[in-house]
Amino acid sequence: xxxxxxxxxxxxxxxxxxxxxxxxxxxxxxxxxxxxxxxxxxxxxxxxxxxxxxxxxxxxxxxxxxxxxxxxxxxxxxxxxxxxxxxxxxxxxxxxxxxxxxxxxxxxxxxxxxxxxxxxxxxxxxxxxxxxxxxxxxxxxxxxxxxxxxxxxxxxxxxxxxxxxxxxxxxxxxxxxxxxxxxxxxxxxxxxxxxxxxxxxxxxxxxxxxxxxxxxxxxxxxxxxxxxxxxxxxxxxxxxxxxxxxxxxxxxxxxxxxxxxxxxxxxxxxxxxxxxxxxxxxxxxxxxxxxxxxxxxxxxxxxxxxxxxxxxxxxxxxx
Amino acid sequence: xxxxxxxxxxxxxxxxxxxxxxxxxxxxxxxxxxxxxxxxxxxxxxxxxxxxxxxxxxxxxxxxxxxxxxxxxxxxxxxxxxxxxxxxxxxxxxxxxxxxxxxxxxxxxxxxxxxxxxxxxxxxxxxxxxxxxxxxxxxxxxxxxxxxxxxxxxxxxxxxxxxxxxxxxxxxxxxxxxxxxxxxxxxxxxxxxxxxxxxxxxxxxxxxxxxxxxxxxxxxxxxxxxxxxxxxxxxxxxxxxxxxxxxxxxxxxxxxxxxxxxxxxxxxxxxxxxxxxxxxxxxxxxxxxxxxxxxxxxxxxxxxxxxxxxxxxxxxxxxxxxxxxxxxxxxxxxxxxxxxxxxxxxxxxxxxx
Numbered sequence: 111x112x113x114x115x116x117x118x119x120x121x122x123x124x125x126x127x128x129x130x131x132x133x134x135x136x137x138x139x140x141x142x143x144x145x146x147x148x149x150x151x152x153x154x155x156x157x158x159x160x161x162x163x164x165x166x167x168x169x170x171x172x173x174x175x176x177x178x179x180x181x182x183x184x185x186x187x188x189x190x191x192x193x194x195x196x197x198x199x200x201x202x203x204x205x206x207x208x209x210x211x212x213x214x215x216x217x218x219x220x221x222x223x224x225x226x227x228x229x230x231x232x233x234x235x236x237x238x239x240x241x242x243x244x245x246x247x248x249x250x251x252x253x254x255x256x257x258x259x260x261x262x263x264x265x266x267x268x269x270x271x272x273x274x275x276x277x278x279x280x281x282x283x284x285x286x287x288x289x290x291x292x293x294x295x296x297x298x299x300x301x302x303x304x305x306x307x308x309x310x311x312x313x314x315x316x317x318x319x320x321x322x323x324x325x326x327x328x329x330x331x332x333x334x335x336x337x338x339x340x341x342x343x344x345x346x347x348x349x350x351x352x353x354x355x356x357x358x359x360x361x362x363x364x365x366x367x368x369x370x371x372x373x374x375x376x377x378x379x380x381x382x383x384x385x386x387x388x389x390x391x392x393x394x395x396x397x398x399x400x401x402x403x404x405x406x407x408x409x410x411x412x413x414x415x416x417x418x419x420x421x422x423x424x425x426x427x428x429x
Numbered sequence: 430x431x432x433x434x435x436x437x438x439x440x441x442x443x444x445x446x447x448x449x450x451x452x453x454x455x456x457x458x459x460x461x462x463x464x465x466x467x468x469x470x471x472x473x474x475x476x477x478x479x480x481x482x483x484x485x486x487x488x489x490x491x492x493x494x495x496x497x498x499x500x501x502x503x504x505x506x507x508x509x510x511x512x513x514x515x516x517x518x519x520x521x522x523x524x525x526x527x528x529x530x531x532x533x534x535x536x537x538x539x540x541x542x543x544x545x546x547x548x549x550x551x552x553x554x555x556x557x558x559x560x561x562x563x564x565x566x567x568x569x570x571x572x573x574x575x576x577x578x579x580x581x582x583x584x585x586x587x588x589x590x591x592x593x594x595x596x597x598x599x600x601x602x603x604x605x606x607x608x609x610x611x612x613x614x615x616x617x618x619x620x621x622x623x624x625x626x627x628x629x630x631x632x633x634x635x636x637x638x639x640x641x642x643x644x645x646x647x648x649x650x651x652x653x654x655x656x657x658x659x660x661x662x663x664x665x666x667x668x669x670x671x672x673x674x675x676x677x678x679x680x681x682x683x684x685x686x687x688x689x690x691x692x693x694x695x696x697x698x699x700x701x702x703x704x705x706x707x708x709x710x711x712x713x714x715x716x717x718x719x720x721x722x723x724x725x726x727x728x729x730x731x732x733x734x735x736x737x738x739x740x741x742x743x744x745x746x747x748x749x750x751x752x753x754x755x756x757x758x759x760x761x762x763x764x765x766x767x768x769x770x771x772x773x774x775x776x777x778x779x780x781x782x
Contacts, residue, residue, distance in 0.1 A: 155671060171595040174585075174610045182599040255626040273627060274585065286630075287583055296628070297612070374590070374615040377623060383613055386522050386590050393545060393552035395526060 153396065164392050165190075171387055173379050175295050186388055193384030194405055200301055200380065201367045201409065207306035208366060209359070212313025217343065219318045230314065237311035243375055245308055250300035250376035257296065260286050275299070297378040301370070309366045316362060320355035321347055352424045360417040364410045371406070381405055460674025463507065463730050466534055471513050474500035475533035478518030479617060482641045482754040482762075483539050483561075492516050495753040496537040498743040499560055499666050499683065503535060506682040506735035511742035520616050521589060525552055528669055535668055535679060539563075539635065541593055542665040555676040557666040558683045560746075561754075562766035562775050564658035565597050566636035568643065571653050573630055578657050582607035587629035589613075589620045597660040598633050617642070631655075635662050637754065637762060644759045678729050685736035687778040688718060689745035691769055696744035703737055718781045725781060736781075746776060 119125055153159055169189040173180050176192045177199060218230040237245075258264065259273030261283065270281040270288055276299065277290030324347045332342040373380035382402065389398040466472050476484035476496050484494040501511040519527050519538060525546075528536045542559060545551035567586070569575040578601060588595050590613040602609050612629050614620040621642055624632040632639070636654060643649045666683065668676045689695075692715070694702050706715045717723040720733035727733065743749050750767060751757045768774025 171599050172609075172611050174612055182603060251622055251626060255623065255628055259627055285583065287585075374613075375619070377612050377614050377619070377628075379613060383590060383615075386615070387595055387613070390522055390525075390590075391545070391593070391596060393525070395529070 149396075160397060161394070162397060164394055164397075167392075169388070170391065173384060175293075175298065175379060186392070189384050190381065190388065190401060193379060193381035196379055197370055197373075197381040197405075198409070200298065200305065200373065200378070201370050203302055204305040204309065204366050204370065205363055205413075207302065208309035208313055208362070211306055211310035212362075213317050215310060215314035216317025217321065219314070220321055220343075222339070234311045234314050237308060238315075242304065242308045242369055243372055246300065246304040246372055246375045249304045249307075250297070253303075254296040254300045263288065295378075297373075297376055300376040301373050301378045301380075304372075304376070305366055305369060308369070309362055312362050312365070313359065316355055316358035317351070319358065320351035320353075323354045324350045349424075353426065356417065356421045356424055360414060360421070363413045363417060367409050367413055368406060460672055460678070460730055462534055462668070462672045462675035463678055466507055466675075470508065471515055472500060472504040472507065472535065473517060473533045474503075474514050475517045475519045475524055475527050475536040475538055476500065477520075477538045477617075478516065480539065480638060480641050481644055482637070482758055482760045484516075484537070486518070493753070495561065495749060496539060496666075498749050498753065499537045500535060502686055502739040502743045502749075503679055503682050505738040505742035506685070506731055507678060509732060509738055511738075522615070525554065528554065528667060531669075534675070535666060537666040539638065539664040540667050541635075542663045543593060546667075549670060553670040555668045555670045555673070557668065557676065557679045558687070558778075559663040559665045559775075560683060561637060561664040563635045563637045563662040563664050565594055565633060565660040565662055566639055566658060567631050567633045567655040568624075568639045568652050569631040569655065571651050575631060575655070577655060578602070578659075579605055579607060581609055581631055583609065584631070585610040585612050585629040587612050587614065587620050587624045587632040589617050589634060590615055593660070593662075594633055594635075601657075601659045621646075633659070635664070637664075637760070640760050640762060641754070674730060678731055681725075681729055681781075682731075682735060682739050684778040684781075685718075685739050686743070686746040686749065687769075687776050688781055689736065689740045690747040690776075691771065691778065692718070694740060694745060696740060696748060699737060699740050703734075714781075 150159070165187040166185045168183050169186045170182050171189070172182050173189060173192050173196075175196070177195050178188070178192050180188060180192045215230045215233055218226050221227050221230075255273060257271060257273045263270050263272035263283075265281075268279065268281075270277040270290065272288050273296065274288055275293050275295040277288050277293050279291030281288055281290035283289075328346055328350065329342060332346045333339075337345065370380060371382040374383050374386070385398050385402050389395055392398070474497075476492065476494075478484050478486050478492070480494070480496075482494055484492060484496040486492055497516070500514045500516065504514045505511040517527065517533055519533075519536075521538075524536055524538055524540065527533050529552075539561070540546075541563075542556045546554050547556055567578065567581070569581075575581060581602075582605075586598065586609050588598060588611050595611060595613070598609075598611065612623060614623060617634075617638075620632060620634075623629060625646065634642075636658065639654060643652050646652060666679060668679055670676075689699075702715070703719055703721070706712055706719050706721045710716070713722070715721075717725060719737055720726050720735065724733070726735050729735070732738065744752070747764075747769070750764065754760045754762045755764060764772075764774065766775050768776060770777040
């Protein structure tokens with residue numbers, strides 16, 4: 111009686127993939143262990159082992175504009191939190207602004223008005239080909255800081271626009287400095303304007319691509335049904351275009367969040383700015399950079415998750 | 430059997446791990462950095478690059494200033510040639526990372542000597558002798574009518590981020606119970622641009638830096654320094670803590686420049702002084718200082734005539750000061766605290782013996 115054929119282990123179809131995976135996993139582990147070990151060894155040599163206790167020490171520096179109350183006696187983690195809130199503030203406002211402006215410009219590319227169409231083209235080509243950093247410097251130093259200050263500020267009933275910012279709700283001039291119930295600083299204004307204008311150019315292209323993906327027959331059919339161009343856009347074209355637009359928007363939104371760290375170019379106290387001061391005062395470079403990396407990662411993953419939700423909502427529901 | 434073969438597969442990995450572990454181990458050599466500089470034949474020196482009088486790049490790409498001359502002196506002492514320096518322009522937040530990562534050998538960039546930067550549990554840096562005793566000041570436009578720190582209450586003040594100036598300003602303003610708005614910028618250029626545009630009513634930095642920057646303003650006479658000195662700012666060249674041998678070489682090169690001034694040795698008379706020392710065996714102090722006898726250079730791992738090379742390259746400390754920031758420069762700063770100890774200043778070299 112012949113013995114049953116035994117498959118040698120190296121030809122085992124179930125074992126081999128596991129083994130390959132295992133070896134690959136081991137290699138990754140070894141590399142990571144080496145890198146972490148190297149980091150810890152070098153940090154120990156430099157007397158800089160990771161520690162987080164400094165987060166509880168008083169920060170000692172001030173943060174110029176905050177939504178959360180902050181003063182120099184509060185600990186570092188509060189300063190970093192204030193910076194994070196400032197970052198979120200400009201990111202959220204930027205997302206809204208860039209979406210509105212980008213959509214308008216993207217749709218303008220299909221306008222029957224030739225001038226509008228060309229203007230939209232010029233806008234996109236001009237803005238997306240100039241580095242954002244330069245644009246921020248332009249908005250801040252050339253545009254916003256050229257506003258008149260003090261008594262020469264632009265004054266409307268209840269609103270004052272001065273070199274130091276936009277003041278709402280009974281603004282008054284005390285000792286040469288404007289005060290108001292609600293204030294938006296020029297630093298915030300310059301950063302927001304820069305981010306909105308820049309990101310809108312990219313969003314416009316995403317929107318244009320999405321609208322262009324809708325077959326011309328849809329336009330024609332809609333027109334033959336007697337719908338106006340605006341109705342066509344609203345009810346026929348945009349709902350279909352959204353399916354193409356939303357995934358593209360996701361990466362633009364993420365870029366905007368990351369680009370907000372260029373705030374240091376125009377004096378806005380965002381997370382990066384606070385972290386930089388913290389790093390310099392505490393010397394805790396690795397920890398501070400880890401906090402920075404983690405924060406931007408979480409913000410971007412949140413945006414991604416949100417956009418994936420929106421995406422599955424606008425996709426065609428097949429039943 | 431199968432298990433054994435699996436193990437055999439893993440063995441090379443373990444060997445590789447062990448090898449990698451060994452490869453990353455360095456250290457042990459006393460002055461790795463000094464040897465590194467010598468074998469490279471070039472000193473990598475971190476400077477500001479935008480501060481007239483301290484380190485400034487002229488349109489033809491050449492560097493000048495007090496901080497720059499310190500780099501040149503160290504290059505002359507270690508390599509015998511002051512031109513063997515490669516300068517790296519660093520902003521105030523990059524500087525320590527550049528030093529820690531070994532991208533530069535020496536940081537000569539108006540850096541304040543502080544406890545947290547020196548301590549092993551802080552930045553873990555090693556400070557050379559202070560080359561400029563400074564203090565933080567505040568500058569405001571003359572027309573603004575601001576005469577003291579109190580007049581700045583409730584007003585925006587421009588600060589360069591990544592420096593100790595932010596902390597000092599916050600401390601002093603808290604002391605006089607005045608609120609203010611700090612406007613932080615990443616670079617000096619941005620800070621002074623915002624100040625000149627009128628976004629802030631005052632700008633704060635080291636007094637020497639304010640005086641230096643003012644020379645490049647369109648209207649230097651229109652800006653005044655407030656009388657208050659907010660802090661002590663001993664500006665000091667820095668090396669990494671981990672290499673005491675290298676730190677000593679830098680330290681004693683700088684002391685050499687200070688001692689040379691005390692002994693009246695200048696760039697012009699150094700050759701005559703060396704000849705004098707060689708001719709007079711009884712001038713033991715001078716002979717040892719100039720490396721004619723003794724082994725001071727060898728003890729530091731430097732050539733015997735390292736002081737001679739340094740002084741020949743940049744002159745003594747006093748010459749260096751006057752040429753870059755003193756009466757021979759646009760800044761016209763007084764020597765003040767930076768006089769020799771024998772004139773009532775703080776410049777004091779320990780004895781060369």
